[in-house]
Structure formats: structure tokens, C-alpha cells
Amino acid sequence: MTVTALPNTGNSSKFQVVAKNGEFTLALSFTLRTKIWKLPDAAAELTAATELAEAIVSRHDPLQPFRPLYVFAEHNARPALEQTVQQIRKSGFYIPKN
Numbered sequence: 001m002t003v004t005a006l007p008n009t010g011n012s013s014k015f016q017v018v019a020k021n022g023e024f025t026l027a028l029s030f031t032l033r034t035k036i037w038k039l040p041d042a043a044a045e046l047t048a049a050t051e052l053a054e055a056i057v058s059r060h061d062p063l064q065p066f067r068p069l070y071v072f073a074e075h076n077a078r079p080a081l082e083q084t085v086q087q088i089r090k091s092g093f094y095i096p097k098n
Contacts, residue, residue, distance in 0.1 A: 001057060003050045005042065012071075013042075015049040019057045024066040026053055029073035036074055037081050048081050055088035 003026075006014040011030035017023060026049050033039045039048055056070060070093060078084040 001053060003046065003053050005046055005049075013045050013049070015046070015053070017049075017053040017057075019053075019060075019066070021057075021060070021062050022066045024056075025069045026056075027069060027071045029071070031074050032072055032077055036077075036079060039081075051081065051085050052088065055085045056093050058089060059092040 001020070002018045004016045004018075006016055006025070008014075012027045013033060015026045015028075017026055028039075028045060028049065033045055033048070037048065039045050052070075052072065056066075060066065072084070078087060
């Protein structure tokens, strides 16, 4: 699996994830990464994105395509990165479809 930082086009940090069974974009909101998780720099953001991507891929059903975009923000993430990764590894990444 490869995780690559994408150029900033707004306040969120975006990463392109290429896995064995597909690819997707992962976004970390400004508030989540700076105020809640307090990630100090771009290297820490890439490490966080890699951990989140690994958790998503580990719980992904290979018969289904990946969502095109996984957004992590203060309303759908735990107060700590480690808690969020554990939650995804336990129950998957779930956002109700509208």
C-alpha cells in the first residue's frame, strides 16, 4: 500500500491511498489534525494517514469497491488518533448513506 500526500487545495490535508484492491482519497480536517489530534507537522500527518489507511484496508470487503473519499473530522473521529484507528480496526469505517 502506498500513501501519498496531495497538494493542499483548502484547509484539509488530503492523501492518495493506493492499495492492492483499489485506491481512495483520505482527508483530515484542519480542526481535527491541529486542534484535537495536535499533529505537529506534515510528517506526523502522513504517519496518521498511513495508520488510518491501513485500518480501512484491513477491514475492507475485497468484493466491494473502496469509497472514493474517506473524510476524518471532529464529528466522526475519536479524541485520539489511536482510538480512531482501534475503532476502525474493530468495526470498520461507517458513515450512513444519505
